[in-house]
Amino acid sequence: MVHVEGLGKRYGSRWLFRQVTFSLEPGEVLAVLGTNGAGKSTFLKSVVGLVAPNEGRVQLPEGDRRTLVGYAALDMSVYPHLSVREHLEFTAAAREIDSNPVQEIAAVGLAGAEEKLGHQLSTGMKTRLKLAMAVQAKPPVLVLDEPSAGLDDAGRALVERILSEQRERGLAILATNDPTERGLATVELHLEA
């Protein structure tokens, strides 16, 4: 379903990662592990197409990238002047899919915060909103960068639930150093700096 072949990214003459090759099938969860600076986030961005690799290629299932891949990352932000509901309405309309923002908001535990603007949200609430946007299109490939960072216990349980649901409809790739998240993975990729 997802095939990564000889993927490599370098900045100047320093390789962040190189010759990464693997295939993932539906139902699998890949945990990308490594120390800070090992290139986990860049690796994920290469997979979803946000960063062009210097070598190798990523083969995703055929289809519209907007609904094929869900992505949430620590360094991704939300619009400070759009409300939680408007975010979900916007991403659904931009992806040209039908959605139910009220239900999606409730599913990530943000009920009651529908009209809060981006800049009024806490870090944990922003993470929940990003998760809601990532899974909105029910993508077959879900890519999450440190999904539990800044989340409370209920938030961590939410991540677990999202990942278990994702295993039923496709596969997930997550970058993490969290032992609990690591425990959810069926495959591990160790990036060594």
Added chain:
Amino acid sequence: MDVEKLTPARIGFILLAIGATVYSFMIPELKLFPAPGMARIFTWHFPCAILCPSYLAVASYQALRHNMGKSAGRPWAELARMDQKLDVAMLLSVTFCILTMLTGMIFSRAQWGAWWQGDPRQTSFLLVCLIIGAYFGLRSSIADEVRRASACAGYVLASFLPLTFLIFVFPRIGKAGQTSSHPQDTISGAKLSFEYALSMSLVFATVLIAAIFIARLALRRFDAKTQHESDLLASDPTAPSARLVRPGTQPVDRDATS
């Protein structure tokens, strides 16, 4: 000096360069100008003015190839070479742009006593120079080579329309076109004397061959650098590695390579 490097082609080029230079000083003076001898600089000015937009066209072509190659999923190594060709073309273009302006300014100073006439063609080349200068500013501001190549190709294509306007339209519009001190029909009206036409052709050939030589040299150096980096990285014991592990099914998965 390494005598072995003097191939027949190189000897031929050196002879051509010497011949073209000497001949450009020997052609007759043009009596209609206040400084008749300085009119000879035209034989250097015109080829440079032709080669500047020519190399801009080459850069645009490489930018187009780069972007289309990227869309088609071509490997980075190929795209990097196109980006290098684009960069060399821009470098040659700015060189010829500056040479055109310099020779024009020297001519202007000798004939009319002022370095700058405010002539539409002079102004248009200055603006072309600014656009190419902005390209180098953009190039030096993006650290990641993949993004840099992409942004530079985009800029070169975005500047194609303004450059075409500045080179071909701007000097000809309205009153500005009629008041230009540049003759409009010297070349197209076949008003050049045989000596001037010959000298200009020789200089054109010399400059073009020199430009091709420089471009090839730059590309060869780029290839050598890429190869060197590749060799170094291949034998680098500190290069990063990646291991794929399926928990419970140790040891390391055969898919993972390092």
Added chain:
Amino acid sequence: MRRDLLPLLQKEFRTEFREKAAFSAAFLLSFAALVSLAQAAYNEKLNTSLAAGLFWVAMNFAAVVSLPRSFVGEEDQGTFDLLRLTARPESVFLAKYLFCVAQVLLAAIVLGALFFPLVGMEIKGYGVMLLSILGGAMSLAGSVCLCGALVTKASNRHLLASAIATPLVIPIIVMGVQSTRAALGYPQSDGGMMSSLGIVCYGVLTATVGPTLFAWTWKN
């Protein structure tokens, strides 16, 4: 029209309605330019060429300073990746482009409505003037917006966007000056209408080619 263009456009205007940054910047920049120009021209009789030139220099100033923000701002606030994963590049460019056109038109209205009366100029050809402002807004928005998109990942992006956009918009300024001075009744005006149509064509071309160019640079 693409279905996904509307939500993107809606997002631009909704954000602006709450943030009030882009339009107020365009208004303030054009107003500041206007005050400076009016001060410089106080008690002076400007000719049509000079008035048209000053008008377009002020337009250029307002555009290159305020427009790149549409893309650079996305990168600054960390929402660029969200946009890249949820929207089509062509639609993103068109939405930002239309937003920028509105911004430049606002600047042009402020400048045009106040500057020419202040310096004692009478607009004689309203059709030519309107065409030149519309074409100018389209062309300036397209060129500067694209430059903003190209520099999103550059280190000094705010400065660089203005620096690379300035030489690119000079042809637009040249055509704008030609048509505006014709609209102001320049005696030896040659083809004011042609220049106006030229600048509109330039704008249309920018709007047509811009999305494709942007889509090429979008995937990094």
